[in-house]
Amino acid sequence: MSLTIKLHSHPRHSLNHPAARLSRPPSLNPTKIRPGPIYHANALAPLVYSHRPRMSSDGAARGPIKSSLIDPDGGALVDLVVPEAEAGPKAVEAESLPKVRLTRIDLEWVHVISEGWASPLKGFMREREYLQSLHFNCLRMEDGSIVNMSLPIVLAIDDETKEAIGSSPNVAILGPDGNSVGILRSIEIYKHNKEERIARTWGTSAPGLPYVEEAITPSGNWLIGGDLEVLKPIKYNDGLDHYRLSPKQLRKEFDKRQADAVFAFQLRNPVHNGHALLMNDTRRRLLEMGYKNPILLLHPLGGFVKADDVPLDVRMEQHSK
Amino acid sequence: MSLTIKLHSHPRHSLNHPAARLSRPPSLNPTKIRPGPIYHANALAPLVYSHRPRMSSDGAARGPIKSSLIDPDGGALVDLVVPEAEAGPKAVEAESLPKVRLTRIDLEWVHVISEGWASPLKGFMREREYLQSLHFNCLRMEDGSIVNMSLPIVLAIDDETKEAIGSSPNVAILGPDGNSVGILRSIEIYKHNKEERIARTWGTSAPGLPYVEEAITPSGNWLIGGDLEVLKPIKYNDGLDHYRLSPKQLRKEFDKRQADAVFAFQLRNPVHNGHALLMNDTRRRLLEMGYKNPILLLHPLGGFVKADDVPLDVRMEQHSK
Secondary structure, eight states: OBOOSOSSOOHHHHHTSTTOOOOSOSTTOOOEEEOSOOOTTOTTHHHHHHSOOSSHHHHHHHOSOOOBOOOOTTSSOOOOBOOHHHHHHHHHHHHTSOEEEOOHHHHHHHHHHHTTTTTTOOSSOOHHHHHHHHHHSEEEOTTSOEEEOOSOOOOEEOHHHHHHHTTOSOEEEEOTTSOEEEEEEEEEEEEOOHHHHHHHHHSOOOSOOHHIIIIITTSOSEEEEEEEEESSOOOOOSSOGGGOOOHHHHHHHHHHTTOSEEEEEEESSOOOHHHHHHHHHHHHHHHHTTOSOEEEEEEEOOSSOOTTSOOHHHHHHHHHO | OOOOSOSSOOHHHHHTSTTOOOOSOSTTOOOEEEOSOOOTTOTTHHHHHHSOOSSHHHHHHHOOOOOOOOOOTTSSOOOOBOOHHHHHHHHHHHHTSOEEEOOHHHHHHHHHHHTTTTTTOOSSOOHHHHHHHHHHSEEEOTTSOEEEOOSOOOOEEOHHHHHHHTTOSOEEEEOTTSOEEEEEEEEEEEEOOHHHHHHHHHSOOOSOOHHIIIIITTSOSEEEEEEEEESSOOOOOSSOGGGOOOHHHHHHHHHHTTOSEEEEEEESSOOOHHHHHHHHHHHHHHHHHTOSOEEEEEEEOOSSOOTTSOOHHHHHHHHHO
């Protein structure tokens, strides 16, 4: 039996909701793992324990449960960072290719895609994937299976960049600082229908959506999709990179700690008592269901945040306590 | 082997496209069946026959094909017109229920649903179906299979009607003229989020879409879903009802004529040479594929039309020639 609790909740699920306040890729997310009880000092803890567990009768009937992590969407974890031995030659190749310069937010999406947070995506979406995501909130895999993908993950370029790429099948992608980040292969360039993208993603084309105004409206008129190769793992050098574990590293950590259940809490704000209550309650229910070693993945969102959000380093300081 | 040519193309496929000019339910559609060659007088016919057939090699390899009509979406044709013997008692019951008055366009949707044009829908959508249609352009059936349904088919009511319905599980629906049309059972009333509905259906919330401005914007703030029963087949008494065959009647007619293939042409405009070319070409290809008796379903759209469209009766006169 495999876990029914998701390793992480994709930001796209929030993004797609009209009332969602979350509108950023999670690429600056530091991750922190806490074993055992959470927030002992929580004044509301007794209340938690008096709450009638909905799943207890089920769990009691089945007895102890052995579990493994659920499979990534699409069946296999995507990892697009090239082996170290290939990084040199590929960097040389990248020098010879037409260049696409990323914004800071684009780079965060490269982080998301390259580490497999958006499995089964293997690069920025081609039009076929983009249209499926936009119209069906899903991707149909080659074997006919269907994977949730409610947020288009795309890379916009402007007219000049499109012109410069010409008929080249591959392009180099550069970070905001101009350094080589990777290569996008077998590219496809197609129209960036911004109004339709916005309307179908947020259910409105009214002004005032932060991600729309910062990341979509000012972006280019074309989208470029293709297979991504990243020369080395994306780092931000802000003193928080050691918190940023990849899905592969997280899975290894869960195995090391012999987790038989992982429950994740993704948040943009500092933790408050309501959050703690939810986390404690989830842990209690998992124990009642028969899991012996449920582990919490506390997953603060970094990346694109609203101007009035508490800065990531301050939140990390709170989470560390 | 079953036919791969659809019996009719749902208007929702057009509706959902941002550039679509079609934006009406097909409930006033008269249907006309033409066996054999079409538009002998077409001056472009020789051009048609010089066009290289794309499918001929395939067809030749497979030899003659035996076919039956494809199944309706969801597996079974929906038919919500109550048996004649029950119409009387149900009309009496309807008298005692809270009433919902339909607009002319609502009534056309009752026509669409009740004859099974929107199979597997068995009434106006409840919220569960509405959200699936809006977000996934599909409905998931109870057996896990998925059916295309890219256009929400919903009934809007205003605050006063909602108030009057109270907690009644069933309502009577009245035509625009005040006559009883049927009953909606096990109803569910939920928020009519017009802006989101429009944005997700058309990919824009900009003003100027005819169906939006005529049918959605002025409609009520609530949607009411439920299981539909119709007291008798919907008629329009405009001298064209004899053309309006139901899917059930059409299937019977195709059987009677021993069609081994049916190809449909749905149009809002008078037929012009381009249409004739498409129809002739399709027929030729079907014959080349080995079908012996392909039959054309010429399917002019009635119902909601744009102010500058050629009126239905004039188009029907042309089609009759």
